[in-house]
Amino acid sequence: MPNIKLQYADLTLDRCDQYRTDQYKLQQLWRQQSTRFCVMQNQHTLILSENPNSAQVALLARDTFKELIPKELPSRDLVFLGIAKNGSAFFGLLVDDDSVKQILSINSDYQFIDIRQVGNLLDYTTASLAAYARGIFYWQQQNPFCNRCGSTRQLIHGGHSLKCTNQDCQHLLFPRIEPAVIMLIESQDKDGKPICLLGRSANWPTGTYSTLAGFVEIGESLEDAVRRESYEEAGIRIGEVKYIAAQPWPFPSSIMLGFRAKALTTELKLDPNEIEDAQWFTLEQILQFGTWGDNMHSGYKMPRTDSIARYLIDLWISEQRTEI
Numbered sequence: 001m002p003n004i005k006l007q008y009a010d011l012t013l014d015r016c017d018q019y020r021t022d023q024y025k026l027q028q029l030w031r032q033q034s035t036r037f038c039v040m041q042n043q044h045t046l047i048l049s050e051n052p053n054s055a056q057v058a059l060l061a062r063d064t065f066k067e068l069i070p071k072e073l074p075s076r077d078l079v080f081l082g083i084a085k086n087g088s089a090f091f092g093l094l095v096d097d098d099s100v101k102q103i104l105s106i107n108s109d110y111q112f113i114d115i116r117q118v119g120n121l122l123d124y125t126t127a128s129l130a131a132y133a134r135g136i137f138y139w140q141q142q143n144p145f146c147n148r149c150g151s152t153r154q155l156i157h158g159g160h161s162l163k164c165t166n167q168d169c170q171h172l173l174f175p176r177i178e179p180a181v182i183m184l185i186e187s188q189d190k191d192g193k194p195i196c197l198l199g200r201s202a203n204w205p206t207g208t209y210s211t212l213a214g215f216v217e218i219g220e221s222l223e224d225a226v227r228r229e230s231y232e233e234a235g236i237r238i239g240e241v242k243y244i245a246a247q248p249w250p251f252p253s254s255i256m257l258g259f260r261a262k263a264l265t266t267e268l269k270l271d272p273n274e275i276e277d278a279q280w281f282t283l284e285q286i287l288q289f290g291t292w293g294d295n296m297h298s299g300y301k302m303p304r305t306d307s308i309a310r311y312l313i314d315l316w317i318s319e320q321r322t323e324i
């Protein structure tokens with residue numbers, strides 16, 4: 001296994017589910033001096049960026065912007081994220097346009113941006129926390145009305161549940177996650193050399209190739225989703241399917257489940273509605289790939305360093321090298 005981590009998959013907080021239903025405890029944590037806030041404007045997170053090559057999630061202390069934080073725990077626009085090993089509690093807080101202006105005036109290096117734009121620059125732990133907050137807020141904002149009776153909903157359980165305000169209904173809604181499978185398909189060429197299948201979508205940066213992926217359908221096992229997507233997109237029949245790792249992907253509400261898939265066939269039959277191209281590559285070819293975003297490199301390029309696709313490819317590369 002290569003010594004690499006998966007971005008967005010390194011949340012070190014204890015989520016402290018037991019406090020979500022304890023309003024007194026939540027109030028106490030909200031008022032603590034050591035509490036930190038991951039501040040968001042819609043789907044944009046407050047980031048500290050001193051230059052184009054650096055970015056970190058700005059986790060604000062109460063004193064930094066105390067005039068803008070409600071004194072008491074608000075009943076909306078927040079999520080209790082959990083507690084760090086040092087005892088500090090973390091909340092996600094949504095702010096309005098007026099507050100945004102005031103927060104940006106605190107530090108000229110602050111900006112609200114989509115964390116995916118800087119995902120490859122963020123440290124694993126705070127990127128995981130910011131992705132978690134973003135996913136929860138997206139879910140809250142997408143579900144203002146009860147899907148049973150149409151009444152408004154209120155936030156409960158520290159922002160982790162939505163409850164219908166109609167006393168005759170009181171339906172509870174919990175966050176939904178849409179699973180997607182992503183798979184590195186491997187085989188051997190006619191000389192017996194290991195090869196893997198990478199493809200690209202038409203809207204990706206020029207030259208970028210990555211592993212195939214697709215959403216899991218209702219009533220489908222993960223393994224079958226790998227087999228179906230591989231056949232639909234590239235016409236490849238799959239035998240053995242092995243789970244490798246998962247990457248939370250709350251952009252807006254998914255999780256990527258990474259697999260290694262052994263191809264039973266190698267002849268490609270591409271679905272142009274799904275992918276623009278796919279090809280089999282040897283290790284030597286992949287080692288010639290440029291890095292994502294390198295506009296000076298005119299050939300094939302790797303997917304983003306913060307993606308599980310890259311993780312799966314790096315893992316395959318390291319295994320082939322070990323076997324040489």
Ligand SMILES: [Zn+2]
Nearest residue numbers: 146149164169
């Ligand atoms: Zn209802």
